[in-house]
Amino acid sequence: MSTSTSTLQERADTLARRFSEVFGAAPDGVWRAPGRVNLIGEHTDYNNGFVLPFAIDRSALVAVRLRTGDSEPGTEADAVRLASTFAPDGADLSRAQFRTGGLEPGSADGWAGYPAGVVYALAQQAGVSVPGFDLLLDSTVPVGAGLSSSHAVEVAVIVALNDLLGLGLDAPEMARLTQYAENEFVGAPTGIMDQSASLMGREGGALFLDCRSLESETVPLPLAGHGLEVLVIDTRVVHSHADGGYSARRNACERGAAALGVQSLRDVPEGTSLDGLDEETRKRVRHVTAENQRVLQVVEELRADNVRGIGELLTASHVSLRDDFEVSCPELDLAVDTALAAGALGSRMTGGGFGGSAIALIRQEDEAEVRAAVLAAFAAQGFAEPALFTVLPADGAGRV
Ligand code: ADP
Numbered sequence: 001m002s003t004s005t006s007t008l009q010e011r012a013d014t015l016a017r018r019f020s021e022v023f024g025a026a027p028d029g030v031w032r033a034p035g036r037v038n039l040i041g042e043h044t045d046y047n048n049g050f051v052l053p054f055a056i057d058r059s060a061l062v063a064v065r066l067r068t069g070d071s072e073p074g075t076e077a078d079a080v081r082l083a084s085t086f087a088p089d090g091a092d093l094s095r096a097q098f099r100t101g102g103l104e105p106g107s108a109d110g111w112a113g114y115p116a117g118v119v120y121a122l123a124q125q126a127g128v129s130v131p132g133f134d135l136l137l138d139s140t141v142p143v144g145a146g147l148s149s150s151h152a153v154e155v156a157v158i159v160a161l162n163d164l165l166g167l168g169l170d171a172p173e174m175a176r177l178t179q180y181a182e183n184e185f186v187g188a189p190t191g192i193m194d195q196s197a198s199l200m201g202r203e204g205g206a207l208f209l210d211c212r213s214l215e216s217e218t219v220p221l222p223l224a225g226h227g228l229e230v231l232v233i234d235t236r237v238v239h240s241h242a243d244g245g246y247s248a249r250r251n252a253c254e255r256g257a258a259a260l261g262v263q264s265l266r267d268v269p270e271g272t273s274l275d276g277l278d279e280e281t282r283k284r285v286r287h288v289t290a291e292n293q294r295v296l297q298v299v300e301e302l303r304a305d306n307v308r309g310i311g312e313l314l315t316a317s318h319v320s321l322r323d324d325f326e327v328s329c330p331e332l333d334l335a336v337d338t339a340l341a342a343g344a345l346g347s348r349m350t351g352g353g354f355g356g357s358a359i360a361l362i363r364q365e366d367e368a369e370v371r372a373a374v375l376a377a378f379a380a381q382g383f384a385e386p387a388l389f390t391v392l393p394a395d396g397a398g399r400v
Pocket residue numbers: 084085086094110111112114137138139142143144145146147148149150151153239240241
């Protein structure tokens with residue numbers, strides 16, 4: 001069902017038909033939320049800084065039907081039945097369920113935690129009590145590749161509920177709510193970037209987001225017009241945001257901000273001496289402050305239509321993440337080094353790190369060569385074969 005050649009409408013129609021088979025009635029509608037690639041601005045979001053992600057042409061689709069009292073005799077009004085086409089080998093669908101009433105963190109596990117987290121956030125933060133519903137999910141965002149498949153699920157659910165319940169939430173409000181869901185319910189201390197990109201992305205553009213004010217602006221990213229594309233190299237090394245490495249980095253940033261007497265690292269003035277910090281904190285702070293500057297520089301280059309000019313800044317970001325923030329891994333470094341050696345204009349790990357994906361800004365005519373070089377390098381090192389695919393900046397979430 002998830003072939004890249006089928007159009008969005010075809011995917012939605014197929015999903016709606018499947019929903020009817022699974023749940024015995026047609027859905028109220030189908031909603032889409034894309035994954036995202038972060039072009040630059042890594043580990044700056046929870047430091048109130050700048051990020052520049054773009055929504056990609058890979059998305060989660062959800063078909064949803066609100067439970068109406070008379071339709072399922074014997075089914076509780078607050079029951080949620082979930083099914084996903086992303087299922088363990090041999091299984092047709094991955095099924096889950098929960099009740100919208102009385103949700104507490106920990107009361108829904110596995111992937112049900114994401115839809116349940118959204119329901120929980122709506123109850124806790126917006127005073128909305130969500131009725132039961134049926135939901136069928138089909139996503140083309142690879143799971144655990146650093147492209148935010150989890151936020152694609154959360155955002156698809158919140159845009160669907162926003163429409164179906166007539167909540168009138170705007171994109172920044174939905175971004176805040178899904179962040180609350182992920183932080184408080186799922187227990188992953190992630191920032192605001194991923195949901196924002198999924199909600200507010202624009203075709204042919206990147207989302208320049210100020211993570212403090214949540215002001216955002218679409219900056220042109222006309223890759224195709226310049227004969228360029230972004231190649232994603234999914235190393236298939238599994239990361240986990242709930243893992244200690246991510247919280248350790250957040251703690252180091254908080255330590256650094258406190259030691260420097262600022263509310264967040266966003267506020268460290270240029271030229272501030274970091275000499276008083278211990279070595280670990282100093283490196284973490286240095287990454288965040290320099291990364292914020294690099295985001296601003298990339299935005300300037302894109303506004304000046306100098307797309308090729310951003311390559312070196314992307315690579316500088318990787319070096320900083322590798323050496324100062326220390327969130328890369330051998331597979332990501334190999335992907336970046338090999339892509340650059342094969343002609344990429346710039347390359348960096350993207351997402352939280354410790355695995356996941358790297359991106360390379362490449363000329364379209366170099367794609368075959370870069371792909372072949374990366375595959376050969378991974379094979380030579382005895383690493384698992386990476387998944388390679390190109391992405392384009394796509395529109396943010398909405399009803400299909
Ligand atoms: P990512 O970087 O892809 O967001 P996470 O570990 O944060 O990685 O989220 C991945 C989790 O999101 C999966 O383990 C699963 O619980 C959920 N998820 C994502 N896509 C799907 C899907 N299509 N079906 C079911 N669950 C999904």
